[in-house]
Amino acid sequence: MSKKNNIDKLSIFALGGVGEIGKNMYCIQYANDIVVVDAGLKFPEEDMLGVDIVIPDISYLTENKDKVRAIIITHGHEDHIGGLPYVLKFLNVPLYATKLTLGLIESKLKEANLLGETKRILINADSELQLGVIRATFFKTNHSIPDSVGVALDTPEGVVVHTGDFKFDQTPVNNQFADMHRMAEIGSKGVLALLSDSTNAERPGFTPSERSVGEELEEIFRKSKQRVVVATFASNVHRVQQVIDAAIATNRKMTVIGRSMVNVVNIASELGYLNIPDGMLIEPEEVNKMSADRVVILSTGSQGEPMSALTRMARSTHRKIDILPGDTVIIAATPIPGNEKYVGRTVDELMRLGANVIYGPGSVSGVHVSGHGSQEELKLMLTLMQPKYFIPIHGEYRMLRHHGMLAESIGVEKENIFLVDNGDIVEIQNGSARKSGKVQAGNVLIDGLGVGDVGNIVLRDRKLLSQDGILVVVVTLSKQEGNILSGPDIISRGFVYVRESEGLLDEANKIVTNTLNRLMSDNVNEWASLKTHVKEALGRFLYEQTRRRPMILPIIMEV
Amino acid sequence: MSKKNNIDKLSIFALGGVGEIGKNMYCIQYANDIVVVDAGLKFPEEDMLGVDIVIPDISYLTENKDKVRAIIITHGHEDHIGGLPYVLKFLNVPLYATKLTLGLIESKLKEANLLGETKRILINADSELQLGVIRATFFKTNHSIPDSVGVALDTPEGVVVHTGDFKFDQTPVNNQFADMHRMAEIGSKGVLALLSDSTNAERPGFTPSERSVGEELEEIFRKSKQRVVVATFASNVHRVQQVIDAAIATNRKMTVIGRSMVNVVNIASELGYLNIPDGMLIEPEEVNKMSADRVVILSTGSQGEPMSALTRMARSTHRKIDILPGDTVIIAATPIPGNEKYVGRTVDELMRLGANVIYGPGSVSGVHVSGHGSQEELKLMLTLMQPKYFIPIHGEYRMLRHHGMLAESIGVEKENIFLVDNGDIVEIQNGSARKSGKVQAGNVLIDGLGVGDVGNIVLRDRKLLSQDGILVVVVTLSKQEGNILSGPDIISRGFVYVRESEGLLDEANKIVTNTLNRLMSDNVNEWASLKTHVKEALGRFLYEQTRRRPMILPIIMEV
Incomplete structure (x- = not known):
């Protein structure tokens, strides 16, 4: 524990991510040092007409610019990195992230012409950072993107742990295990406050291993006598690797379509996160020249997004690839609430073209598992960390509430569990925590080039x-x-x-x-x-x- | 079989209900006689901005007014009766429906000032109608509203069966069993073509009995130390009866809130479809005077509809009833695709008020079951009817396709299964069926008082x-x-x-x-x-x- 002054205090607050899914941004402040964890975006609600994306209101941080020591990014998903191109314009502070995460961020910053101006520091799970009086260390987690970490922030008041997004996958695709030993060590030294991912707090049991998807994919690839299309989230590098592995096992070549998929496959393979044998990848133009049972098409569009590659194929408007009767299309994702109709429509259109479509919730289709831990895994994290105070993060209110009940069930005192809204300050001084006021927080709407001019x-x-x-x-x-x-x-x-x-x-x-x-x-x-x-x-x-x-x-x- | 002329032919087509969920309307025509089954509405798609509801384009029927012998309604749900106030304005033909169905229709027609002009004929499951050369008989089905029937239309070319919406509930709440004996009889005499409900064609197994919900409700009522709010579909009279029964069993009185809930409870109890003991119902104003553990509030809003009673209570803007910490709220419905966000928001708001909320898919919450049969029930219907030709109806394309595969699996010839779009004519002559052209079909958008002026x-x-x-x-x-x-x-x-x-x-x-x-x-x-x-x-x-x-x-x- 760093040295402590009896007047100063620890403040923990979210600028985004609680009471909502998306735009994650959490702040830990001790006296004159602020550490920010993540800077995500959120997709607009249905009443935000014409809005492209939503980012957190960072007024508090810009007003306290000189105190912000770092933005630490836990992993490379949009709801954790998507706000950076806007945030960094107003808040040019050092950015810390692991290799793949940084690779994805850099591709974003390049597009926004911010790459040169931003101080970017590569970390790994063993890094130790001194950020003012706050010392940051990390621990590996499993998630639906490689190189995810949780962070332990040692402050003069005690240790605050932010889990990042996580599950416990005992058979991870890349053999990078969640570092339970380090978590146990952090927990046994004493955790003052735990901030933990609540996405699946409503879901009983354990989330299945990503590896189970690979087995299912290989079986489908093997049975299919024609081309197989797999649509999944571009950033799910583990999933992409399993598509590649299944393609190798069934003697198929692979082509990649959809802008974000091409982008992620490039970055991830350059940085060594994808293992793609030479000669494995073919151009989309070559697909039609190959025997249909020798090809896999990896595509974006698993959410039925109107402009995505899969939707274009389903509507027969893709420039390079047509769906033929007898092709198999695998939608390896569960629709995000609100997207069911789009996905349904895409499935209908694909079926009208004569495709066999494998879709539906992962529990039914077998071709998708969540990247977030279910109740037993959330309890496992709580048990490992044995925190004094608990702040469920990363979820709608009902998820936070369920997570709070899980914490109670493993023995966290009810009055030590804080369900917060964005901006609510949990203040800890002399070992005692309470809700204490608010910082400005809210939605900043981005429409085209306009930031915040749509009110x-x-x-x-x-x-x-x-x-x-x-x-x-x-x-x-x-x-x-x-x-x-x-x-x-x-x-x-x-x-x-x-x-x-x-x-x-x-x-x-x-x-x-x-x-x-x-x-x-x-x-x-x-x-x-x-x-x-x-x-x-x-x-x-x-x-x-x-x-x-x-x-x-x-x-x-x-x- | 009625007598037959070798030149005339049988045409079967949908004006609404295939390739979509909603606005069900099916037509069976033999020579100069047309029988219409159902006249439903559909709620607007997300791109139909400002549109209130959508009804079928009935141009073909208005152009052939003199041939339309009847509109037969299978049951009282909006997607089967909601188009009537518009359709009857242009097509004043006799309307046939069972008692509860007719009660619900009459309440609609009264609002539209069409009650006097419409010829309404009460039928029951034993009715026999001669509609031109077409003879109609009926069979009882189980569904999430009482008094649902299927219809057998005996034409000179053969018998066409339309199942209506159905499940097979072996322990129905009202002890009105689906009439499997009559279905078997119809089937053994020979069915030329079957039109059957495809809603749950993607779902394996059997849909649980409505009665299972009652048991769960009673248990929740018993455990709750305070008020219980139950939100469900107003038209689910069985569910309402089970709420009443659970209230009786746990010594609670009931109040009813929300316009459509009050309306349905009134109609259903007047017509004898609800058994409500004297003194059981209290006014909403009386709730606050009663001991909290003696009250049940039956409410609309199970889909999180913004103006519904439940949503108002969740936002503390209901005029008569406040949610208090410790109250239990049961959302006895599965969100319809597209409504998940609204339901989620309502759950969040209720939880913020301190309520215990029971929600989620029926399979998890136990307080909801579907009114539509799953795959095993669809196969049962197919087996009972053993049709020569099969036209899956009432569903999105993927559901129709699954239903088609089920029909194949029980032995219907693949080439005898017709997946149709709205307007597609299946023509049967001399025992041989084929797709043959189209009648005009499509969406008519209703915005305020305007019918079809929004294009x-x-x-x-x-x-x-x-x-x-x-x-x-x-x-x-x-x-x-x-x-x-x-x-x-x-x-x-x-x-x-x-x-x-x-x-x-x-x-x-x-x-x-x-x-x-x-x-x-x-x-x-x-x-x-x-x-x-x-x-x-x-x-x-x-x-x-x-x-x-x-x-x-x-x-x-x-x-």
Whole structure:
């Protein structure tokens, strides 16, 4: 334990990742030293119309720039690294990550033109970092991407452990075992607070080994008399390796399609995380020249994403590869909530082309397992670490709550379990923890190049526009004469199809004309008042006639 | 078999329900007689912005009005009856349904002011109808609503069986058994074509009995020391009865909240489908006066619907009932694909209020079973009916395909299995069937009072508007002098928040001004051309600056 000052205190808070899935970002502060763990993105909720991605609000960190010693990244998934290109623009602090993680980050930073400016430090599971008064050490974990680590942050107040994302896989594909011995050692020395992955806290039992997927893949490859397409998450390097291994075992060559899949396969094989024999990879163009039972196609699109390679193949719009009757398509992933419909549609389209499609939850299809530990593994972590305080992280509220109950079940005191929202500070001083205030936290929406310029008003307008469209009413008035010079012209977008609704729009026209004439004859002629009355009269009429409420934009010109 | 003419033929087609979940509507035509089975609605897909519901395109039926002898309704679910208020407006033909089904339909027609005009005929499982040359008989089925039937349509060409929605529940809650004896009898006399429910064709095994839910409910009620809230589908009268029974067994009174739940409980108890002891029901206002362990609250909202009673309670905005710490909330339903997020959010909110929430797939929670038969039941139906031809209905393409494979597995000839799209005609003449052309079929979108006035152009505009909003550019030109008299004024809705983007909009303004001045000095002054150039120049500028493509609406006035 580092040396301690009795006035200073330890603060632990999330800027993203609790009460949600995604944009993980956790901060540990002791006095003038802040260590940040992860900087992820989240995909927009269904009410964030037009938004591309969501990142954490890092106001607290930019206001305390000089105190931020490091961003440590636990692994290379988007919900842990995807915020970096935005965060680093405002917060140029040293970045620490393991080899594969750093490789994936660097490819991102290159695209964002931030590679030169960022101080990047390669670590491994044996690294020890002194970050102000905080000392960081690491431990290997198993997850659906290699090179994942958990981190132990030794502060003057005690040790805070952040597990990263993890499962316990006793037969890992790359033979890189989770370092239970080091975890046990950390735990036996005493853990003040544990922050642990809650993704599967609702799921009983143990998550199966990734290796079970490999066995299933090989069996399917062997049975198939034609081409096999495997769609999975690009970043699941273990899965990719198993596809390669199954292809070797069944004497098939492999081609890789989909931008992110090509990218990850390149990075991972360059860095030595994929073992691909020479001559194994073929170009997509070569597929059609090969015997169908000698080919595997590794593809993106396991979530039915509309622009992905698999979706294009399913719609027969992929430039290079057609699905033929009798081909086998394996969707080696479970749909993320919200994506079931997209995946279902892709399956339908593939089946219409005559493909055999293997899909569905991993427990049924056998071709997918989760990268996150289930309840027994979460309890195992808790038991190894035996923390005094427990903060479940990385999950929706219900998952955090279940995780809290698991902690209670293995003996953590109920009052020592903190279910927090983003921004909530858990403060620990002299060995005693309590919730104490909040730092600013929230969603920053990214739309195109705009960071944070889409706010509630813009979203509300998009929502309104998406429901019933807009009517623009243009009219020119003569202020002097008090009459309408031209118009009203009504332009409709997204409300009704004009050609089929002429009668309605003619009526609307009359309503506007009458409203304006009445107002002007009453000598009401302030713009604001005219506009408000037109909006109200027209809105009422349209609602009566159609039960719709389009946005109404009166444009009143005066000459 | 009715008497037969060698020139006439039998046509079977769906106007809705195949390749989708919802808007079920199937037609059987022999010569000049058409019998329609069901007239359902479907909820809009995520790309049908602003649309309330979707019904089948019934053009073929309205064009052949004089041939339509009947609409037979198999049961009272929305995806089978929800289209009636629209269909009957254009197609006033006699309606046949069993007692509860008719009760639910009448409540709908009353709201639509169609009750008086519609000829409604009450049937039961023993009814026999002569509809032109087609004779209809019925058989009882088990489903998640009482009074469900299948229908056998005896045509001059042979018997066509439509199963309706079904499962085989050997211990039904209301002791109304599926009439396997009659099914066997129909089958042994010979079935020409079977149309059967494919909802659970992907699911192995047998669907558990509804009764298993009752046992689980009673156990939960008994353990709970406080109030219990049960949210389920309003129309699941069996489930409602089991809630009542469990409440009786544990000495609790029940209150009913949520408009559709109150409606169904009223109709079902009036018609004798619910057995509610006197004094059992209390008003919502009385709940707070009762001891917490003496109350059950039956509620809508099992899908996390934003305006439902459960969601209001979860958000503490329900007028009459608050959730208190320690209350138990049972969500007795599996989320429909697409609704997982809403249900998840509701669970989170309830847990934040301190409730114990029982949720998740029925197989885990024990408080929900499907109303549709799984693979073994589908095979049982196929075996009982031993049809010559098989048309799987009621499901997405992948479900139909699985159902087809089940039919093959029990011995239906592969070439006698027809996977059809809506509108595809299966024509049978002299005992021989083939696909033969199409009738018009598709989606009619209902938005407010508008039926079919929202088409592709309107939806495309709504989609564009929802993504990046709209910019209206207003400018007044002097044609004579060739210059700008006023403007350009740029109004933004849903694009950027104006106050934070003044610089961008000022630039945009200059772009428009320069474009117009350049064009006018080149003597380009046709409106269309000016508008197109302004759109292009401004669109290009905004995309470069923001990577967004708002809709641009130039309004150019000339004086």
